[in-house]
Every structure is written in C-alpha cells, then in structure tokens.
Amino acid sequence: MLGKIFFLLCLSSAWAEDLCSKAVPPEAYYVRLSIKTALGDKAYVWNDNEMFLFQATLAFAMRSQFSGQEYNVSNIVVCDETPRVSFWFVVTSLEDPSRLVSRGDVEQAVRKSRNRINSAFLLTDQTLEFIGITPTLAAPVAPNTPPWLIVFGVVMGAVFAGILVLLVLPLIQKKRKKNQPMEDEDSDEETQVKTAENGPERSGVYNMSFSDDDKFTQM
Amino acid sequence: MGKTEDSGVQERPKWDNKAQYLLTCIGFAVGIGNVWRFPYLCQIYGGGAFLIPYLIALVFQGIPLLYLELAIGQRLRLGSIGVWNSISPLLGGVGIASMIVSFLVCIFYNTIMAWVLWYFFHSFQNPLPWSQCPINESLTGYDVECEKSTPVNYFWYRETLNITPDIAVSGSLQWWMVVCLASAWCVVFICFIKGIESMGKAVYVTATFPYLVLTIFLVRALTLPGATDGLLYLFTPDWNILMEPRVWLDAATQIFFSLSLAFGGLIAFSSYNPETNNCERDAVVVGVVNSATSLYASISVFSILGFKATTAFNTCRTENILALTNHFHISDQNITLENYDTWFEYLNTTYTEEVAGLQLRVCDLQRFLDQSASGTGLAFIAFTEAVLEMPGSQVWAVLFFVMLFSLGLSSMFGNLEGVLTPIKDLKLLPKWIPLEVVTGSWVTCLISFLISLIFTLGSGNYWVEVFNGYVGSVPLLIIAFFEIIGVIYVHGIKNFSEDIYFMTGSRPNIYWKACWMVISPLMLLVVFVAYVIVQAQDHPTYPAWDPSYELFPETEVRPYPDWVFAIIILLSSVPVLPIPLVALYRLICRRRTSSARAEPNPYSNDGFEIETQEQYNQRSEKV
Numbered sequence: 001m002l003g004k005i006f007f008l009l010c011l012s013s014a015w016a017e018d019l020c021s022k023a024v025p026p027e028a029y030y031v032r033l034s035i036k037t038a039l040g041d042k043a044y045v046w047n048d049n050e051m052f053l054f055q056a057t058l059a060f061a062m063r064s065q066f067s068g069q070e071y072n073v074s075n076i077v078v079c080d081e082t083p084r085v086s087f088w089f090v091v092t093s094l095e096d097p098s099r100l101v102s103r104g105d106v107e108q109a110v111r112k113s114r115n116r117i118n119s120a121f122l123l124t125d126q127t128l129e130f131i132g133i134t135p136t137l138a139a140p141v142a143p144n145t146p147p148w149l150i151v152f153g154v155v156m157g158a159v160f161a162g163i164l165v166l167l168v169l170p171l172i173q174k175k176r177k178k179n180q181p182m183e184d185e186d187s188d189e190e191t192q193v194k195t196a197e198n199g200p201e202r203s204g205v206y207n208m209s210f211s212d213d214d215k216f217t218q219m
Numbered sequence: 220m221g222k223t224e225d226s227g228v229q230e231r232p233k234w235d236n237k238a239q240y241l242l243t244c245i246g247f248a249v250g251i252g253n254v255w256r257f258p259y260l261c262q263i264y265g266g267g268a269f270l271i272p273y274l275i276a277l278v279f280q281g282i283p284l285l286y287l288e289l290a291i292g293q294r295l296r297l298g299s300i301g302v303w304n305s306i307s308p309l310l311g312g313v314g315i316a317s318m319i320v321s322f323l324v325c326i327f328y329n330t331i332m333a334w335v336l337w338y339f340f341h342s343f344q345n346p347l348p349w350s351q352c353p354i355n356e357s358l359t360g361y362d363v364e365c366e367k368s369t370p371v372n373y374f375w376y377r378e379t380l381n382i383t384p385d386i387a388v389s390g391s392l393q394w395w396m397v398v399c400l401a402s403a404w405c406v407v408f409i410c411f412i413k414g415i416e417s418m419g420k421a422v423y424v425t426a427t428f429p430y431l432v433l434t435i436f437l438v439r440a441l442t443l444p445g446a447t448d449g450l451l452y453l454f455t456p457d458w459n460i461l462m463e464p465r466v467w468l469d470a471a472t473q474i475f476f477s478l479s480l481a482f483g484g485l486i487a488f489s490s491y492n493p494e495t496n497n498c499e500r501d502a503v504v505v506g507v508v509n510s511a512t513s514l515y516a517s518i519s520v521f522s523i524l525g526f527k528a529t530t531a532f533n534t535c536r537t538e539n540i541l542a543l544t545n546h547f548h549i550s551d552q553n554i555t556l557e558n559y560d561t562w563f564e565y566l567n568t569t570y571t572e573e574v575a576g577l578q579l580r581v582c583d584l585q586r587f588l589d590q591s592a593s594g595t596g597l598a599f600i601a602f603t604e605a606v607l608e609m610p611g612s613q614v615w616a617v618l619f620f621v622m623l624f625s626l627g628l629s630s631m632f633g634n635l636e637g638v639l640t641p642i643k644d645l646k647l648l649p650k651w652i653p654l655e656v657v658t659g660s661w662v663t664c665l666i667s668f669l670i671s672l673i674f675t676l677g678s679g680n681y682w683v684e685v686f687n688g689y690v691g692s693v694p695l696l697i698i699a700f701f702e703i704i705g706v707i708y709v710h711g712i713k714n715f716s717e718d719i720y721f722m723t724g725s726r727p728n729i730y731w732k733a734c735w736m737v738i739s740p741l742m743l744l745v746v747f748v749a750y751v752i753v754q755a756q757d758h759p760t761y762p763a764w765d766p767s768y769e770l771f772p773e774t775e776v777r778p779y780p781d782w783v784f785a786i787i788i789l790l791s792s793v794p795v796l797p798i799p800l801v802a803l804y805r806l807i808c809r810r811r812t813s814s815a816r817a818e819p820n821p822y823s824n825d826g827f828e829i830e831t832q833e834q835y836n837q838r839s840e841k842v
Contacts, residue, residue, distance in 0.1 A: 032545065036552035070353065082548035134359060148340035155340075159405050165414045 020079035024088055026080075027100040029110075030131040038127035046085045050121075051078060055089075057120045058110075062091060062101070065109035069094055093120040107133050231296060232415050234491055239419040241501060241693075243488055244289075246426035246477050246629025248509040250333065251598075252627065254429075258453070258517035259593030261471055264466045265457030273471035277510055280742045281474040283734035284699060285485070286502035286707055287433045292486035293498050294718045298640030303705065308809075310705045312801030314641060316698050317483030319794040320690065321637030324482070326667050327686040328631060329407065330674040331595070333400040335623045337379055338599065340399075342616035349374035350607050359458055361420070368772035371604045376764045379599070383677035384765035386685075387780055391675015397675050404668045407631050411639075411660040415491055418632050425625040425632075431623035433519050436615075440522030443609065445532075449525015452588045453517060458762070468595030468753065476691060478509055481648065481699040484633030487640035497723050499731075527605040528587035535582035539563075542577050594687075595680070598623060621766075638663055673798070685779075690786050693754075695795040696747040701798055707735050759787065 019025070031054075036043045044050070062071040071094065082088040091101040110117065110133055116126055125135035126167040234240040259267050259579055295302045300314030341348050352365035352373060356693060365373035383390040410421040423841070440446050460466055479485065489498060533556060540554045543566060554562045567574045583597050594603040598619075606615045706715055712732065720726045727735075762774035779787065 034551045083550040084544060084548035085551060086545070088546060136359070147344045148337075151340045151343050152398065156402055156405065159402070159409055161408050163405070163412065166409065166417065 017162045019077055019090065024080075025090060025100060027103050027106070028088040028090045029103070029133065030086065031131040032084065032131065033121070033123065034127040034129075035085060035121075035123070038123050051081070053120060054078070057113075057117050058089070058091070061109040061117060062106075062111035065112050066105070103132075111136065153178060223254050233493070234415065235419055237496070237837070240421060240488065240492060241504065241634065242426040243415075243419065243422045243629070243781075244485060244505045245508050246422050247484055247488070247633030248505055249426070249429070249512045249626065250477075250479070250630035251623060252473075252477055253509065253513045254516045254520065254623070255594055255597045257473065257477070257513040258520040259591055259597065261453060261468055261517055262450055263522075263593050264469065265460035266452070267454045267456035268458050269470065272467045273474065273510070276467075276471040276474040276742070279504060279734055279738050280471060280746075281478050281480075281790055282502055282506040283731060283739045284475075284480050284703065285478055285704060286487045286499060286731065287735060288723070289489040289498040289502050290715070290719055291706055292489035293492045293494065293496055293781065294722060295486070296490045296494070296646040298490060299486045299637065300641035302486055306705055306710045308700065308805045309802040310709060310798075311703045311805065312798035313698060313705060314483065315797035315801060316694065316794050317486075318638055318641045318811070319480060319797070320694050320698065321482045321484065321634050322663075322667070323440060323686065323690045323790070323794065325631065325634045325638060325663075325691070326671045327461040327674060327683050328627065328634060329403050330400060330671055330679065330683055331626060332403040332627045333396060333675075334379065334595070334599065335620050335627065336403055336659045337399045338394070338603070339617065339620035339624065342613055342620060345613060347607060347612055347616060348378070349602075349603050352613075367766075369604070371600050371607075372772065374603075375595075375599045377468060380680050381677055382680055382764050384767065385777065386678050386681040386783055389679060392672065392675050393679075396679070397672065398673055398752060400671060401668065402410075404664050405636065407628065408622060408661055408664045410628070410632065411635060411664070414489075414639075415636075418636075422632065425629040428625045429517075429622045430442045432618050433512075433516055435618060437515075437519040437522065439609070439615070439706065440519055440526060443522070443526040445526045445529025446522035447525065448529060448584065448586050448588065449521040449523070452525065453521040464749070465753070468746060468749050471742060472692070472696075472750065474510075475699070476695065477513065478506065479630065479633055481695045481702060482634060485638035485639065487636045489632070490640070494722055495724075498667065499719075499727070520829055522601075523605045524601060525588065526616065527601065527608070528584060528590070530605075531587045532582055532584045535580050539579045539582065542579060543574075546573065546577055565615065617801075623789065635660070635663065673674065681763070684761060685783065685787060688759075689790045690794070693747070693750065693791045696743060696750065697795045697798070700743045700747065703735065703743065705739050707740075759784070 032048070035046060052073065055073045055078060058076045059071040062075070063145055064068065071091070075092045075094065076089055078087050078089045079200060091106055093101050097141045110130055114125070114133075114135065118124060121128055234243075238792050291302055291306075297305065298314070299317040300311065303310045303312075303314040349371045352361035352370045354360070355362050362373070368376075380396075381390065381393050410418050434750060489496075489501075492498075536556055536559055538557070540559055543549065543562070544551065544554055547566065547570075563574075590601075603616065606619065609615050642663075643780060673679065676682075712735065716726045716732075758778050760776050760778050763777050765771070766776050768775045806822050
C-alpha cells in the first residue's frame with residue numbers, strides 16, 4: 001500500500017516535471033500576483049511555502065465546486081514560476097494523472113471560491129490575477145431612493161418654506177397695521193390738543209415738497 | 220422710506236447701504252465666466268502675456284463704459300428703457316434691445332445653474348457617481364460607452380444631459396433636468412420676491428462666498444503635487460502671441476462680456492442709488508475687482524489643473540510600468556515612478572521589438588498640461604476629475620458647486636433686474652396688484668422657466684451653446700456702441716459732464732472724456748467689425764457627442780444645419796432690431812403729431828431750470 005502511494009507520488013512529480021517542460025497546454029491558467037503593490041511595506045516574501053498554500057487553496061476550490069471529489073495538493077501542477085511572481089497551473093484529474101481537468105471546470109471552481117483564494121493571500125481581484133477569468137463585478141449598491149433626491153428634497157423644502165414665510169408675513173403685518181392706525185389717530189389728536197394748550201411745539205405738518213430746494217436755486 | 224404706502228404713491232426702492240449696492244454690482248460682473256473662461260484664455264494666449272491686452276482693454280474700454288452706465292442710471296433714476304427714452308425718444312429702442320438680450324440670457328443662464336444644482340445634489344454620495352462606470356446587465360463588464368470614454372465624461376454626457384448625437388435630434392424632456400431647472404428658478408424667485416430688498420440681502424452671501432471658496436481651493440491646491448507645474452505653465456509669458464490680432468479681439472470681448480455691460484442691469488442697479496453717490500469710484504472699484512477676481516480664480520484653477528495633469532501623467536507611467544513588469548516578468552515594484560526612465564532605456568535598447576510590440580503610451584507632462592478646457596468642459600469634466608483625486612472629494616465637490624451656484628446666482632440677479640426694472644418703469648402692470656406680484660418677478664420666472672424647458676431636451680446642451688455664442692455677443696456690442704453714442708453725442712458730453720458735476724461735485728477729467736468721446740467708441744467699432752468678420756469666415760460648427768462616431772470618445776465637429784443657422788441669425792439680429800424700428804416709429808409719430816412733442820423729461824419742469832455753472836456765474840456777476 002505504502003509502496004503504491006510512493007510510486008504514484010514519484011510518478012506524479014515526474015509527470016509534473018514532464019508537464020512543465022512541454023508547451024503550455026490549453027487547459028492551463030496563467031496566474032499573476034502583485035504582492036508589493038497590494039501590501040506595500042507589509043508584503044511577504046514569495047517562497048515555496050506560499051506556493052504550497054496556493055496549491056492547497058486551489059485544491060480546496062476544486063473540492064468545494066465538485067463535492068465528493070477529493071482533490072489534493074498533488075493534483076495542482078504549477079510551472080514556470082518567474083520573479084514577477086507569475087506562473088501557470090493545471091489541475092490533473094483524480095482518476096488519471098495524465099488527464100487534465102477542463103478549463104471550464106477550473107474556471108467555475110475558481111470563480112466560486114475567488115474570495116477565499118484572495119483572502120488567503122491578503123490580495124484582491126486586481127492583485128491576484130487569473131488571466132482569462134474576469135472577476136465578477138460587485139453589484140452596485142442601489143439605494144431605494146437615489147440620494148440626490150433626498151438632498152433635493154431638503155433644499156427645496158427650505159426654499160418653499162422661505163417663499164411661504166416671505167409672502168405670508170407682509171400680509172399679516174398689513175392686517176396689524178390696519179388695526180393700529182385707528183388707535184394712533186385717536187392718540188394723535190389728544191397729543192395735538194395737548195401741545196396746542198402748552199404751546200407751539202409743532203406748528204403744523206412738515207411739508208416735504210421744498211426740501212430739495214437748495215440744490216436747484218441758490219438765493 | 221423704501222417701503223410702499225397704502226395711499227398709492229410708490230417710492231422708488233432703495234439700497235439699504237452702499238455695501239449692498241457695490242456687492243450687487245460686483246456680483247453681477249463677477250460670474251461663472253471669470254472662473255471658467257478667463258483661465259482658459261490665459262492658457263491658450265500665452266499665459267502672462269495675455270494680461271497686457273486684457274488690462275489695456277479694461278482701462279480704455281471696460282471702465283469708461285461701466286462709469287457711463289452707472290452714471291446715467293443714477294442720474295436719470297430709471298431702468299434701461301426709461302433712461303434711453305429720456306435721453307432721446309429716438310433711442311428708446313436701445314432700452315428695449317437691452318431688455319430682450321437680458322431676457323434671452325436669463326433663459327439659458329439658469330440652465331447652467333440647473334446643471335450645477337444637479338452636480339451639487341450628487342456630491343453627497345460616497346463614492347462620487349462620476350468616479351465609476353456603471354456595470355452592464357450581465358455584471359461582467361462596464362457600460363460600453365463609459366468604457367470607451369471616461370466615467371466623468373459618461374456622467375456628464377449620459378447621466379446628466381442624456382445628450383443626443385445631433386442638434387437636429389431633439390430627444391425628450393429629461394425629467395431630472397426639469398426638476399433641477401424648477402429648483403433653480405425657485406431659488407432665483409425667492410431672492411427676488413421683494414425686489415431689491417430681498418436681493419440686497421441675498422447678495423451679502425452670493426457675492427462674498429465665492430471668494431471664500433476660491434481661497435480655500437487655492438490653499439488646498441497649492442499643497443497638491445503638480446500645482447506649481449500648472450502655475451508655471453499658466454504664467455510663463457509667450458510674447459510672440461501679442462502679434463496675433465485674435466488675442467486683442469478676445470481680450471476686448473472678454474472684458475466687455477465679463478463686466479456685464481449693455482444688459483441694462485447695471486443701469487437698473489444704479490438707479491436705486493441716492494443721487495449724490497460717487498459713481499466714478501464705484502466704476503473703478505467694480506472694474507478692478509472683476510479683473511482681480513479673474514486673476515485670483517485662474518491661480519486656483521490652474522493649480523488644480525496642474526495637479527490633475529500630474530496625476531494623469533503618473534497614471535500613464537504606472538500603466539506602462541505594469542505592462543513592462545508583466546511582460547518581462549520583472550519582480551513586482553522593481554520598476555517605480557522614479558527609476559522608470561532608466562529601466563525603460565535599458566529595456567528599450569535590449570529588447571527593442573518586444574517593447575515596441577507592447578505599444579506603451581507616450582507620457583508627456585506638457586501634453587497633459589496642454590489639454591485646455593473652458594466652459595462646461597472645465598467645470599463639469601476637468602474639475603470633477605481633479606476633485607476625485609483629492610482626499611475628501613465630497614467636501615471639495617460640494618464647495619466647488621456651491622461656489623459656481625453663488626457666482627451664477629449673483630449674475631442672474633443682474634440679468635433678471637435688467638428685465639424687471641424696465642417692466643416696472645413702463646408701468647405695464649396695473650397698480651391694484653400688491654407689491655410682491657406687481658414686481659412681476661414670479662411671472663417672469665414662470666415664463667422663463669417654461670421657455671427654458673427647451674434646454675432640458677436631449678439636445679439641450681447644443682442649444683445652450685448656440686444661445687451662449689450668439690445672444691450674448693454681437694447684440695451686446697451693438698447696444699453698447701449705441702449707448703455710448705447716445706450719451707456722448709445725442710445727450711451731449713457737456714450735459715453729461717454737468718450731470719456728473721451735479722451728482723458728485725466734480726467734472727470728469729480728460730481721461731474719461733478722451734475715452735468716452737474717441738477711444739471707447741472706436742474700440743467698440745473695431746471689436747464689433749473684427750468679431751463679425753471672424754465669425755462669418757467659416758460656417759459655424761459644434762462638437763457633437765456621438766457614441767457611434769469612429770473616433771469616439773472625441774467629439775465630432777459638425778456644421779449646424781441650415782434651420783439652426785437661421786435661428787442663429789435671428790438670435791443675433793432680433794434683439795438689435797428694436798433700435799432702428801423704434802427710431803423710425805418715433806420719427807413717423809413726430810411728423811404726424813407736430814404739436815405733441817417728445818415725452819417730457821420728468822426732471823425738466825420748465826418752471827425750474829437746472830442752472831449751469833456759467834449761468835450762475837453770470838447771475839452772480841449781475842448782482
């Protein structure tokens with residue numbers, strides 16, 4: 001039993017090396033990571049452990065997409081690793097290591113678990129790119145009332161309130177004035193009578209029509 | 220004083236204080252054009268060198284005309300129609316022409332206010348709606364039209380205007396624009412509800428707020444990277460440009476339109492002044508403040524445009540870096556903005572064909588700085604793009620659009636006043652209607668709103684450009700020319716000097732007289748002729764936003780169809796027609812009824828003649 005497993009492992013790694021030395025098969029997906037762009041100072045170094053994590057995450061993605069099929073790290077073959085941190089990978093099928101899982105299946109698996117794969121590496125859709133698998137764009141949050149209508153409502157409410165106030169106030173003031181002059185005239189007469197008794201403090205009504213006279217003629 | 224009495228004699232409204240009057244005039248003169256037209260002209264006409272023709276035009280044409288309008292309005296205390304009727308009945312048409320032009324400008328100007336309001340309402344969101352493209356239905360990509368152009372362009376042309384590809388295609392009324400237009404007119408109405416009493420108070424805010432915002436923007440912009448590049452670019456003078464006649468023409472027209480002359484609004488404002496107001500100082504103050512504001516605004520605007528150009532330059536280079544990094548499998552972030560040039564040299568020399576195959580964009584800071592924009596392109600595209608890059612975008616967007624709104628609102632006051640005061644003075648409306656209704660402001664606002672619904676159609680933006688280019692240009696030059704001829708030659712320079720002596724206590728000096736009698740009319744005539752020649756040289760065209768155009772996102776330059784051309788001719792000539800028509804009409808009337816002379820001057824009662832200084836001297840000598 002152990003012997004068989006050992007043999008299979010050797011075979012698969014030999015097979016993997018074989019695969020890498022050939023041309024890129026059509027089922028392969030090209031992956032590109034931009035760790036420093038995403039994380040800046042907190043960027044981790046890409047090494048074999050990280051690659052192992054990648055293979056494990058992808059195996060997890062395949063497992064969650066095709067339930068029951070137990071994909072393993074050895075099923076994820078990675079080739080052509082560059083200093084850019086880019087490489088391509090293929091997924092070998094469970095029954096036959098020489099057969100590769102189709103592109104469509106791999107794509108479905110990656111799409112389904114894309115979020116989990118991204119967060120395993122602290123990256124985003126733009127910094128962990130699977131060339132050929134376009135990220136599903138998040139549906140925009142569409143509030144029930146467009147926010148601009150709310151602002152519009154507030155502004156217009158204030159304007160209409162202002163219009164009402166400015167139109168109604170003078171009418172109220174006019175009504176008050178109409179009531180007041182009736183009382184003013186009575187008090188005026190009394191005071192007039194008083195001043196007539198006390199002496200001429202006001203002699204008649206000040207006639208305004210000649211107030212500008214100085215400007216026209218100089219006598 | 221200043222309020223109406225129930226007994227019936229309505230006193231002419233007055234300003235509460237001098238500051239209100241000055242702020243209103245400054246607010247009228249300082250408008251959106253100071254922010255979005257002057258910096259553009261400075262940029263395309265050699266930066267600092269443009270200031271020379273600009274200042275010359277200001278000194279010899281702008282300020283004298285301004286003084287003339289303020290003085291005549293203050294002396295005769297009537298709106299534009301009344302003033303010209305008083306000077307000579309044959310010139311009555313000048314006032315009517317001013318009123319028509321003011322009305323037409325009101326209509327399209329408030330549409331711009333509606334656009335500003337729309338953007339203002341949308342600035343309260345995070346993220347700003349013009350920062351991202353909307354996603355298409357299948358959620359796999361962005362809207363095609365937005366992809367090809369930019370999100371900012373898309374938001375302006377599609378989500379705001381919903382523009383049609385051609386001016387002949389009218390489209391339908393865009394309900395959101397109608398709503399914004401209605402709100403803009405409501406805001407104007409509330410400021411006008413009590414005539415200049417309410418307007419005078421509103422102007423404390425609308426005239427001063429833009430300066431505050433410009434200062435804030437200036438301080439913020441100067442701290443952004445690339446601001447100094449923008450400023451250097453703006454002010455580096457290119458002296459050769461002064462040889463081109465177009466520079467002088469554009470400087471003269473810019474001064475003229477910037478000061479809002481010949482609209483009748485300034486005459487109306489100064490007619491509410493007490494008669495002894497020093498209008499000479501007012502004219503100089505308003506003229507100088509207007510030009511200073513233009514300069515100040517262009518510093519702010521260009522700092523921000525410099526920042527925008529630098530950001531675009533960096534984005535361009537970052538894209539190239541990414542392309543190189545991906546292709547040559549170089550480690551991430553090995554190529555940075557700083558060492559980009561050395562890396563590029565190395566890669567280009569070693570792997571020339573591969574680099575050529577990558578088709579990298581050519582990133583040149585000068586080219587980004589050269590992208591000039593004026594008018595709506597500056598405010599709604601360039602500036603909104605710049606605001607996206609600034610931290611705290613919503614705040615800057617809100618501030619900017621409130622500033623534009625107050626600038627436009629204070630100019631709208633003048634435009635509307637140029638329509639309302641003549642109506643009031645002509646006593647077209649009966650007296651039994653109360654004040655708030657008889658000022659006619661709500662009637663004018665309602666009629667203007669209904670007419671300006673044209674601009675809320677799909678092709679509305681094209682029509683605004685038509686109005687902007689042809690209503691607010693040639694007719695104003697003609698009206699101003701007749702104004703100056705009317706006052707100086709028909710009314711007489713002696714009478715006018717006496718009027719000014721009566722008002723301010725000193726006669727106008729040789730500078731004013733020389734300008735009024737010779738220099739300004741000559742300049743106006745030259746500018747008018749040159750302007751007409753330049754316009755007539757080629758068939759007018761307009762830039763159309765057509766997604767099916769092959770060079771899409773660039774705008775396609777199309778000629779106006781013939782019927783639009785006919786409308787353009789109408790717009791330029793109809794406002795000016797009253798001048799000859801009224802003159803003819805009055806001449807005919809005068810010949811028919813020889814007994815009834817021209818309308819008496821309300822200030823000339825034969826019983827009391829205004830003595831001139833000479834008559835007084837003669838009389839005192841006799842005594």
